Amino acid sequence: MQHPAKSQPSQSGLTPHLRRLALATLTAASLGMPMAWAQGDEYADVNRLVRAGQLGEAMAKADQYLTAKPRDPQMRFLKGVIQTESGKATEAIGTFAKLTEDFPELPEPYNNLAVLYASQSQFDKARAALEMAIRTNPSYATAHENLGDVYAKLAxxxxxxxxxxxxxxxxxxxxxxxxxxxxAADTRGARTSTSVAAAPAPAAAPVPAAAPAPKPPAAAAAPVAPPPASAPAAPAASGDAQREAEAAVNAWARAWASKNVASYLGSYGPAFTPPGGMSRAAWEAERRSRIEPRSRIGVDVSDLNITVNGDRATARFRQDYTSDTLNVTSRKTLELVKSGGRWLIVRESTGS
Structure with a gap:
């Protein structure tokens, strides 16, 4: 991940992982509510406005909803996310803190509180919040990692x-x-794992750091066996395909981070189906509205794993996204098809 958002004070060397926010809406299971109620249109509308960068309208809808249901935890969590992305850290802290009082069994508000406290160099408060997050959910991996970073900073x-x-x-x-x-090693590792930190020239830099790098030794060992020369050709071709697909993923992330919208949208093939039944034109317009206004974007691709089957490939990785005020980590899957000598994205999904 890149440097902290401009609206947040510098963390004086704190490892970048601490700046991730659990920004996804709370699930129905974690809130103990019926699925039909948890997935109401109101949540979808607010989420859509947030994704489109229409934070004022999103806040208005959230406040309108909370007027009728002031204790609703999911909408209150969304309100905290909106405040965070709007650069209103003090108000977001108040929202998440009240959530921890009313719903102490939820770990996500504690984690978000810790991130906001850390952005203000209040590391003791960040540590206490993360310890509470882990107490409520001992398997919350993000909170464990963040707590390690806070301990290191305090040390x-x-x-x-x-x-x-x-x-x-x-x-x-x-x-x-x-x-x-x-x-320093963590920062260097983040920069080598992402296609964002480097300028377009060192596009090959991510290749040695990625999973397919060990392939060349296998190819080098193949000539030891003297069978026909055509035998090693298949593994070599597969390795080349993996590296080409990997380069396509890195180019996609680099275009996104550099706000090169034309190149970013060009990473998606004609067969790509936008989510939510949107038309391709509407989806592209939404992506432009989300990318172009940002003064800073970071896209860190790590743990990249690519499988190739003929002219189709699947890339699974961890994505750390940062912008002016938004920090979010997620698992991402891209499905690609080779067309005209290029690997193009035909499907995109987020989650494990």
């Missing part, structure tokens, strides 16, 4: 203070250096 601050109070203590600098190197 860095403590070592720095110790060194300031006693500059002759030779045991502190190595510890402080270790944590700083950890943060």
């Amino acid at each position: 860095s601050q403590a070592y720095s203070k110790a060194l300031q109070l006693d500059g002759s203590n030779q045991g502190v600098p190595p510890k402080l250096s270790l944590i700083r190197n950890l943060f």
Whole structure:
């Protein structure tokens, strides 16, 4: 992931993973409500407005809904998301804090509180919120990772203070250096795993960091067996296809992050079906409205796994998206088809 949003203070070296928000709407299962009620049109309308960047209208609809149902946890959570994306961190903290009071069994508001506190360098509060998130859901992986980052930051601050109070203590600098190197390695790892941090020239840079990189040794070992020369051709072709599909995914993420809308939309093939029954023209217009106004976008692709079957490929990966005020992590799946020598996206889905 990239640097924190401009509306949030710098986190002074805190590893980027802490800045993710659990921005998806709370599920019916976690809220203990009937599915039909949880998936009402009101939630879908507010979500659609948020995705379209129409935050004022989204807030108006959320407030209108909450006038009739002021305790509704899902809409209140959405309101906190809208406030966060609008750069109203103080109001978002109030919304999520009240949610934790009224619904202490939900871990997501605690996690979001921690992210907002961390963005203000209130790491003790962030730690307490994350510990509560884990207490309510011990298998909440995001909260565990964020808590590790907070502990590392607190340790860095403590070592720095110790060194300031006693500059002759030779045991502190190595510890402080270790944590700083950890943060630096994390940042470098994020930059090599994403196609965003590098300019278009080093497009090949992500290739060594991606899963298909180990393929060349297998191809090199093939000539040891002397059977016909045509035998190794199939694995080599498959490896080439994987690398080409990987390059297509990285180019898609790079175009998105650089706000090159024409290249981004060109990554989708003619057979791509937009979600929600939207027309292709309406979907492209919505994507433009979401991308072009942003002053900063980051798209970090990691844990990329690509399987190829003939002229079709499936890419599964973790996507860390950041913009001016929005930070969200999700699992993404892209289905691609090779057409005219290019791998093009024909289906896109989010989730495990």
